Amino acid sequence: MTARHRGFTLIEILVVMSLLSIIMLAMSSSMRTMAQTEARVDERLQRIDEMRVTDNFLKKTLGRIDVVKSKNPNNPAGLGTLFVADANSMSWVGIMPARYGAGGRYFFHLALEETSSGKALVLRFAPWEMQTTFPEWAQAESHILAAGITDFLIETEGLPQEIQSIASDWPRGWHAGWSVKDAIPQRIRLTWADQKDHWPPLVIALMPTLQSQTASSGFVTGGAVH
Numbered sequence: 607m608t609a610r611h612r613g614f615t616l617i618e619i620l621v622v623m624s625l626l627s628i629i630m631l632a633m634s635s636s637m638r639t640m641a642q643t644e645a646r647v648d649e650r651l652q653r654i655d656e657m658r659v660t661d662n663f664l665k666k667t668l669g670r671i672d673v674v675k676s677k678n679p680n681n682p683a684g685l686g687t688l689f690v691a692d693a694n695s696m697s698w699v700g701i702m703p704a705r706y707g708a709g710g711r712y713f714f715h716l717a718l719e720e721t722s723s724g725k726a727l728v729l730r731f732a733p734w735e736m737q738t739t740f741p742e743w744a745q746a747e748s749h750i751l752a753a754g755i756t757d758f759l760i761e762t763e764g765l766p767q768e769i770q771s772i773a774s775d776w777p778r779g780w781h782a783g784w785s786v787k788d789a790i791p792q793r794i795r796l797t798w799a800d801q802k803d804h805w806p807p808l809v810i811a812l813m814p815t816l817q818s819q820t821a822s823s824g825f826v827t828g829g830a831v832h
Contacts, residue, residue: 653800656752657752657805657806660727660751660752661808663703663729663751664751664796664808664810665808665810666701666703667700667701667702667703667712667714667729668698668700668794668810668812669812670700670701670813670815671689671698671700671790671813671815672698672699672700672701672711672814672815673687673689673790673814674687674688674699687787687788687789687790688713688738688739688740689790690740690784691760691762691783691784691791691794692760692782692783692784693759693760693782693783694717694718694758694759695715695716695717695718695760696715696716696717696760696794697713697715697716697740697743698713698714698790699711699712699713699714699734700712700714701815702731710733710734711733711734712731712733712734713731713732713733713734713740713741713746714729714730714731715729715730715731715740715743715746716728716729716730716751716760717730717758718755718758718798721750721753723753723754724753724754725754725755725756726750726751726753726754726755727750727751727752727755727758727798728748728749728750728751729748729749729751730743730746730747730748730749731746731747731748731749732745732746732747752800752805753800754800754801755798755799755800756799756800756801757798757799757804758796758798759782759796759797759798760782760783760794760796761780761781761782761783761794761795761796761797762777762780762781762783762784762791762793762794762795763779763780763781763791763792763793763795764784764786764789764790764791764792764793765792766786766789780795790812790814791812792811792812793809793810793811793812794809794810794812795807795808795809796808796809796810
């Protein structure tokens with residue numbers, strides 16, 4: 607008796623094609639999810655690296671600050687320091703890390719600025735010159751430290767050198783900006799947020815350089831008092 611050979615019916619073929627479609631759809635969805643996850647991980651790593659570089663640079667430039675005495679225009683009563691800070695911007699004299707392609711004493715200005723791609727945390731800088739005021743920041747070199755920043759706040763804290771003779775109007779605790787014109791704060795706290803989330807607060811202790819002459823009646827350049 608001859609064995610009969612039969613092929614697949616139309617219904618069986620349709621069932622197999624449906625199963626294959628479901629499998630392919632599941633595989634495509636899994637691959638898309640993996641690609642999105644990888645993209646999110648890369649974006650997060652890039653954000654963390656941007657945080658690390660920005661924090662490290664600010665620690666280096668603010669951590670070695672020059673207490674330069676000058677006739678500060680914001681202090682008509684007498685001598686002041688080349689250090690100005692409000693809630694959203696800050697100007698100071700510090701040391702540019704040599705590994706960033708420059709070195710030595712510089713004027714610095716940090717603020718949230720509007721750029722062609724939106725708001726960004728911008729650092730402006732200019733080489734130190736023997737002068738008693740800050741340069742025109744619009745003409746200084748600039749570098750975007752972090753893009754897409756939505757909020758930026760500068761807070762300061764510090765005590766006078768002579769704690770026994772502390773003035774009644776001396777700012778106590780953390781507060782926005784710095785209102786004392788003839789001294790610098792001891793610590794600065796920077797907080798900012800981008801379009802995704804808040805960055806961890808950055809607290810920096812201000813350490814005057816050896817060139818600083820806080821008791822001088824003039825301003826300092828190259829370690830000499832003028």
